[in-house]
Amino acid sequence: MHIIQSSGHQLELGSILESSFQEKLHEFKDAKKILFADQHTSEACVSYLLSQFDELAEAEVIVIPAGEESKTVEIAENIWEVLSEYHVTRHDLLINVGGGMITDMGGFIASCYKRGIDFINIPTSLLGMVDASIGGKTGVNLGHFKNQVGVFSQPITVYIDPLFLSTLPEEEWMSGYAELLKHGLISDRSLYERVLVQMEEPMGLGIELLKDGIEVKNKIVILDPFEKGDRKKLNFGHTFGHVIEGFHMGRDGVSHGWAVAIGMVFESYLSYKRGLLEHTDYLRIESDFLVWYDIPSFSDEDIQQMVEWLINDKKNSSGKIQCCLLEEIGKCSYDHEISQNEAVEVFLHFKNQQINLN
Template sequence: MHILTLEDYQVVVGEEDIWTPIRNVLHKGEMYSSVLILVDENTEQHCLPTFLDNIEYPKAKIIRVPAGEANKNLDVCNSIWAQLLEQEADRRSLVINLGGGVVGDMGGFAAATFKRGVDFIQFPTSLLAMVDASIGGKLAIDYKQVKNTIGLFLNPQAVFIYPPFLKSLPDRELRSGYAEIIKHALIADHGMWDGIQQIHRLDGVKWNQLIHRSLAVKKKIVEQDPKEKGIRKILNFGHTIGHALESYSHMTNEPLLHGEAIAIGMICEAYLSNKSFTLTVNSVQRITDYILKIYGKVNIDNWPFDKLLQLMMQDKKNEFGRINFSLLREEGVAVFNQNCDTGLIKECLLYYRGL
């Protein structure tokens, strides 16, 4: 079992040994008047039975939401509040978010606002949520189709990560989450980057160790800058271009998953890091080769540059109307607030197309 301590909560990563600490939280001096577990239909099927078998808390109540980003909205949030009322949750209740980033972000938001805030625990079940969404205190729902528009920063009581849940996660979702692990290595942990380059297939990976190391990177960064005023922006490496590609792909018949778009974004932004900063050509090549090995090549030949640029202009990191990038100084070291002109941005997309 690995335990990371963030400012006021712990992240526990483990296998069978994880159930004792969670039972301790639930049973601690009858601290909670009730325990409510939020699931979507996939985590209800694949994770909830194991969870219930192990927590030994027969009075736990279940709250259900439909799966997927399209449901991370006010209507579904409304239904969570309604279910909390129906189940007679009160200020001393505990909500456990058992699911991917959608359940975690929306369940955390619903709990943080219900009766001015009830305690919640994050129990991420997707790789993306395990290494990224579940720590750092960001909670939100999408509003009028714009991602994460309504939300707040608030830490959970604790985060519990049980990697065996990844066995039922679809391969594509697993690969998507892995992009954030690559990102964490590239921005802040050269040793980890050396290590993961030996990973060629995701089916045999020992996740425990890797998740812990990846979380250590995110912890180090969010602790320095919890509200994303400065250094936390380096977590956006690959995301300026990646988000634009992700949004554009949703207008086509083949939408990309978040991490799939970020993988392309990291190749493009590695190229930018060389052209407008200090990353060497050899490093760009290594990053490109590894990402292509895991993700393959996506055909973006007909994706209009102007439209992509327009999407990048809407990026939340921009200040004073300039597109703001987080780039690599070298493999394992990132910098933020870098501007690149549009000619160079086009060039990096052409670089990817030409691979």
């Protein structure tokens, strides 16, 4: 078992059967325990937990439809009502079992219900394990705007058991690898190279690479929990990525990781155009990424719409578009202001390389 200290709590990486989970359930033996999952993680992962932990025999299970479309204020409100119907109090426990959609939303639901109840994250997707379940960002989307409503709030423990990955669909592995590649690009060239090699055999991911990916995120969020400085580097690829994800939400299902992967290619291009990134490094990134992630389709009107959304991104200040840029593979800087014209130029450059998903 790898125990990793995070901000006031532990991340436990290894079999959940050998973790402190059972002990934790004992600590909450008189409390109500609510498992929160989507329909896929309920079938694949909640059923396993129920079969392994007698302490969960009386637990309630709340299941919502899978997918980013469920990450809404309306569904959060329905769940608060259900928690009320179950007479959940401040002393009870919410256990989030799922990918980033569930841990983001469950963390938000727990943090606002009765001004905050304890929650545990059990990430079940690769993306959730290396990124979303760590760092205390919780929230829901507002229309097409990603994570527009939320709070910083830490789980009491995160249990990361690679066993859950055995049922993860292949495309979701690639989504998780996008965030792992990001961890390499922003902080560690050798990690980037290792992730690329591993992607040739995606489902063979070993615990060491998983741990190294988790540690990149964890170290950054411990030093800057509220994103005043260095944590902004984790947003590399997300300025463009979030609008691409929001734009395709409910249409042709571009996953978060895929959208961020394309966002990283766009922001690497911008880094090169700004003279920050060597051309050779840019070409390397473009070719590495486009082997795995196709550019989704967009028309001239779509570009106009997406640039308007870029201005509304919550990472911006005073209506200016802000972006992280790469200086080399393994080094990133933040708070770069980009103009609308530059944003349009980036979209137009890639419009010709797009592949229609439909």
